[in-house]
Amino acid sequence: MPEQQAAERKLTIAEALREGIAEEMRRDPNVFLIGEDVGIPGGFGGAFGVYLGLPEEFGAERIIDTPISEKAIAGAAIGAALMGMRPIADMQYSDFLFECMDELVNQAAKMRYMSGGKLKVPMVMRAPVGATNRGAQHGQCPESFFIHVPGLKVVCVSDAYHAKGLIKSAVRDDNPVLVFEHKLLYGSKGRAMAGGIELTTHVPREEYLVPIGKAVVKRPGSSVTVVATHISLYRALAAAQELAAEGIECEVIDPLSLVPLDTETLWASVRKTGRLVIVHEDTLTGGWGAEVAARAADECLFSLEAPIKRVAAHDVPLPVAPIMEQTVVPSVARIKATIKGICQ
Amino acid sequence: MPEQQAAERKLTIAEALREGIAEEMRRDPNVFLIGEDVGIPGGFGGAFGVYLGLPEEFGAERIIDTPISEKAIAGAAIGAALMGMRPIADMQYSDFLFECMDELVNQAAKMRYMSGGKLKVPMVMRAPVGATNRGAQHGQCPESFFIHVPGLKVVCVSDAYHAKGLIKSAVRDDNPVLVFEHKLLYGSKGRAMAGGIELTTHVPREEYLVPIGKAVVKRPGSSVTVVATHISLYRALAAAQELAAEGIECEVIDPLSLVPLDTETLWASVRKTGRLVIVHEDTLTGGWGAEVAARAADECLFSLEAPIKRVAAHDVPLPVAPIMEQTVVPSVARIKATIKGICQ
C-alpha cells in the first residue's frame, strides 16, 4: 500500500556501501579511504563507482589515490591502523589481493599476536569478486584463502541492507576485516547481467549496524539446509523456489561472515533438516564450503540423513567465453540437481 | 642380520632430496636450481643445506643465486618453465611464498589454461614448513592455501625414501608442483629437536620414482583411519603405538600429495574403520583437513560411525616460547585424546 511504498527506500549495494562509508567518515575522523583511482577528479569513484561523490565531501586528504602498488596500499592501511586510524583500503578486483598477500597474511593478521596483544589493526579491505567474462585474473572469488588466516575476519555481502550495516561494523571492528562484494550485485551493471535479480533492498534512513558473525535465514524450509553467499545465494533461492513446486522445502541461509562463522544458526537448521548443501562461486577444493562441511561432519554428523554436498566453481581457472564461464560457476540448474539428488 | 644391514642405505631427507635433484640435473640439462643463498661458495647450500655439493658439480649456471626477490624467483621459474626448462625454485621458508603469491596463483597456475592448453609450466617450488621456535613468520605450514589453486599440485614429504622419489617425479611433472618439507625432518637438526624421531630411511641405490597422487598406509589398523603429513605423521604413529596397548588399532595414512588426493586409498580405509581423524600442523580453519573431511562427508558418509575429527594447529599465529608453541601445534597427547574420544 502507498504508505509502505513511501516508507520504502530502495538502494543498490553500491549506494548502501557509499552511504555506510560516508556515515562512518563523518562519525570518526580516523576513518579514511585508500586505493587506486578512488578519488581522482573526473575519474571512476573506484572501479565500481562506490565512492562517487565522497571526494567532494571529504577531500583528497581522506580519499587517498595511490600508485598501482598493492603492497603499499596494504602496508599503508596496516601501519595507519596500528597508529589508531581506521583505514578502508580498496582493491579494484579481489584477484589483486595476491599482490599484497604478505602484508595481509604475515603482517595485518599477526601484528597483534606478535606484540603480545599490545597492538591492534582496525582496518577494512574491500574486494570485489565474481565472474563477469573477464577471464582468469579478473573474476576470482578468493575469500576462502582468507578464512585460513587466523587474525583476519572475512565478510561477504549480498544485499544493500546488510552491506551498509556490515561495512559500518567492519570499520568499527578492532581487527582486520576483509569485505568481499560480488560485482554483479552492485547494481551498477543492472539486472540483466545479474540474471534478473532484484538488486535493491530497503535501507532505513536511521543508523544501524549488522553484527559480524551472525547468519540470516533468507528462506525457511524443512527439507534441506542450503548455505550460500553472493550471487550464489540468489541462485540458491531461485532453485529453492522451483524445488518448492516439487515439494522440496529449502532453508536458505546467508552466513554473511565466514570468519567468525555462525554455526549456531547453521547447525540449528541442519539438525532440523538433516541435509546440508553449500554453494559458492569460489572453487571447490579447499573452498570455504569444505570448512562448513568439515565442521558439520564433526558437530552434527548424526543429524545428517544424506551426504553433505558442495556446489562450487569447478577446479579450473575462469574462462572468458560465456558458455564456458557459465559451466564453471554454480548455476541454478546445478544447484537444483544437487539438492534433488540428496532429497529423494 | 648383517647382509641386510649391508644392503641398507640410510639417508636423511636432506640427503635424499640432494641425491634426487642431482640425478635429475644429470639426466636432463633443462633442470636448474634457483633461489636465495643456494650456491654461494662458502655459503649454506640453501637454508637447510640441501644443496651442499651441487654447485661444485653443476656450476653457477645451473645453481642460480638470486637477489632477495621472491617475485623474481617465481617469475624466473615460471617463464623458464614456459620455455621448456624444468626449474627447481627454492623458498628458504614457506612463509615467504606469500611474497610471490601472485606469480604462483595468477600466473603459474593459470598460464596453461589461459593459453587454451598450448603451454605448460613444468616447475617445482620447494618450501620448508614447520614450527621451530622462530615465531609467527618462520614456522607456518601454508600448504592448504595451495590446494585451493586449480593448476597447482601439492606434495608433502615425510621421509627420505618418498622425498627422493617425489622430488624426481615433481621435476618430471608437466605442471607446477609445490613440494613442502618439514624442517624438523631434514635430519640436519638431529633427532633431539625432532622429538626422537628416526630421521633416516633406506634409500635404494637404484633409480626409482614415487608417483604423485598415491597415498601410503604407514600402519594398518581396523579401529580408526588417521591421515597425517610431515611431523604430524610421526606424532600420529606415536599415538597409534600407545593406543594399540589400549586396544585401539589406528590405520595411519600418509597422503604424500594433497593435490591430487588419493581418495581411493583413503576411503577404502574409512569404509573399513568407520572413523576418520585428520592431523596437520597447518592451522585448523580452512586447512586441508577440511577438504578431506568434506569429501568424506560426501563420498562415504554412511560408513562413518563417529564424527570426523581434525587435529590441527590452533587458529592463532605461532608464538616463539616453546611452552606456547607446543600448545598450538598438534601433540601426541592431543592426537591420542582425540582418537580415543571417537573410539569409545
Next chain:
Amino acid sequence: MDYFDRQPTDKLLHLYCQLLLLRLFEERVYHVFLQGELPGTLHQYQGQEAVAVGVCDHLSHTDWITSTHRPHGHAIAKGVSSRAAMAELYGKATGCCGGKGGSMHLGDPAVGMLPAIAIVGGGNSVVIGLGLAFKLRKTQQAAVCFFGDGATNEGAFHESLNFAAVQNLPIVFVCENNLYGASTAYHKVSRVTDVAERAKAYGVPGVIVDGMDVLAVHQSAAEALAQARAGNGPILLECKTYRFIGHSRSDARGYRSKEEEAEWKARDPINTLGGRLLGSSRATEAQLGAIEASVVAELDDAVEFSRNSPDTTPEMALEDAYA
C-alpha cells in the same frame, strides 16, 4: 640522411600497413563490441600503435613478448592472425586461446607471445624467465616486455629489472608511458617524470623514445635488441605515447582535458608516417588507399570467420587446468 630515408620503401610501406592494421582492428573490435557481439570488456590500443609496430618488426617468432591488459596491438604486431585474435575476442573455439583467454589474455605461443597478463606488472615477473631460458640455452633469442607507466610502481617492475640486470638477460623492457594508469596521471604517482630515470637504479640504460613516431621506435628498438642479443643485459625503452580512447570501454575520460587529447591526436603515428611517405614521394595516395583496402578486407574476413566459428562447449571449460 635520416633513419626514414635509409629505409627501403617496402619496409616503410610494411610499417604503414601494420600501423593501419592495428588501428582498424581496434576500431572494428569496438564496433562489434557496441553491437553486443563480444563478451567482457575491452582495453584498446588506438594511438599507441607506433610502439608495438616499431618494436615487433625486429622480432621473429622465436623471440617472445609479454603483454598486458591492453594486448590487442601487441598481438597483431607480433603476428597473431587477425582471425585468431578476433575469434578470441568473440570467445570462439577458433580463437588463439580457444576462447579461454579473451581480450585481456590474448596471445599465441606459435608466434612467440605468451597469453597477455592482465595483472599490472605480471609480465615483468614472468619475462625474466624467458630471458633466463634463452641465456641458459645460449640462443640468440630475445624477450620483450611491454608494460605501462602504471606498472612501474609495482614491486614486480623493480625485482624484475634488477634480476634481469644482475643476470645480464636478453630482455628489452618497453614501457609505454601514455601518461595515465587508468584515471591516474603518472605525475601524481611518481616524483620523477621519466620512467627511463628509474633504469639507473639498476645500472641499466634507460632510453626515452618518441612513441608516436614508428621510425623513432624502430631505430631505438633495433639498437636495444642488438645490445640484448649481444649479452649486455636488459635495456629500458620508455616510449612517450598516448591512448586516444578511454582506459576501458566505459571511460568518459573526465580526468584529462580535451586540449591534451587534441595535441596528441595531432601526432597520430599513422598520419605522420603516411604524410612522410607522400611528402617524400615514397608512396602515392593510391598505394596507401590500396593498403587500407587490403586491411579492411582482412578485417571483414576476420569478423566473418569469428561469427561463423564454432562456439566453445561446456566440456572445453573443464580441460587444460593441468597438463
Next chain:
Amino acid sequence: MDYFDRQPTDKLLHLYCQLLLLRLFEERVYHVFLQGELPGTLHQYQGQEAVAVGVCDHLSHTDWITSTHRPHGHAIAKGVSSRAAMAELYGKATGCCGGKGGSMHLGDPAVGMLPAIAIVGGGNSVVIGLGLAFKLRKTQQAAVCFFGDGATNEGAFHESLNFAAVQNLPIVFVCENNLYGASTAYHKVSRVTDVAERAKAYGVPGVIVDGMDVLAVHQSAAEALAQARAGNGPILLECKTYRFIGHSRSDARGYRSKEEEAEWKARDPINTLGGRLLGSSRATEAQLGAIEASVVAELDDAVEFSRNSPDTTPEMALEDAYA
C-alpha cells in the same frame, strides 16, 4: 670545530654508553644462547651499533621505528628495557611481547617500536602507514624504517619508497648496508654499488653515511629527521656498516674473507668513539670503565630477571589472535 667537538660531553658519554649496551647485550645473549637458555635462533647486531644508536638518539617514544630479523640493537637503542628485551628472548611472559614474538619480533609499542618484522622488506611496507597516520594527524612525529641491503631488492622497498615520496611522508629510510644479505654479497645482486643511488628513482634524497661512526650517523640522522618533520617527505640514509658476527647463530662465514673482517673490525664504532673521548680528554679510562661496569650490572640484572621470570602458560598461546 667538527661535529664531535660541538657535542656536550654528557651527550658523547651517553652515546658511548648506548653503543656499549648494544654490544654487551648481544654478547651476553650469545653467551646464554650457547648455554641453551634461549629458544629458536639469533640474528645479532655486533658491529652495526653506530647506526641504531646514532639514529634513535633523535627519537622520542612518540616517534616510531620498524625493524627486521636483526632487531636487538634497534630495540635497545629505541628504549626497550634490557629486562623486557632479554626476557622476550628467553620466551618468558615478562618479555616485551609476552614471549610470543621472540628474537625476530622484538619490539614494544610503549617506546614506539613495532614488533620487528622478519619478512625482509616487510617493515618497508608497514612503515608508510605510520608516516601516513602522522601526516593525516598533522603531528610532528616521524617514523624510521631500518632495513638491510638485501631488502632493497624486494618489491616492498620500491613500492614503499615511491609511495612515501608522492605522499610526502615523514619517514627516514635507514638502510644498513653491511655488504651481505645472508651469504650473498650485495655486488652480486645489484649492479649499483650504493643503495643511495636508488633513491633518485623516486626523487628522494639518498645520503651515504659512515655507519661505523656514531657521530656521522648522528649528524646525518638529525638533518634527515628535520627534513622529514618539516614535511619535505622521506629521505634514504645508506649507512655503510658490517656485521662482525655470522648472519645467524649457525654461520661459518665462509663466503667472506678474514682480511675483510679484520679491516672492518679495525673500525669498531665503540673503540672509535672511546678513542676520541680519551684523545680529546673528554673522558678518562676510569669514566669509561665505570660506564662499562654499569652496563654489565644492567645485563646481569636483565639475565637474572629473565631467568626468574614466570614462564608463559598454554592458555596464553590462545590469546591475542583477535582484539
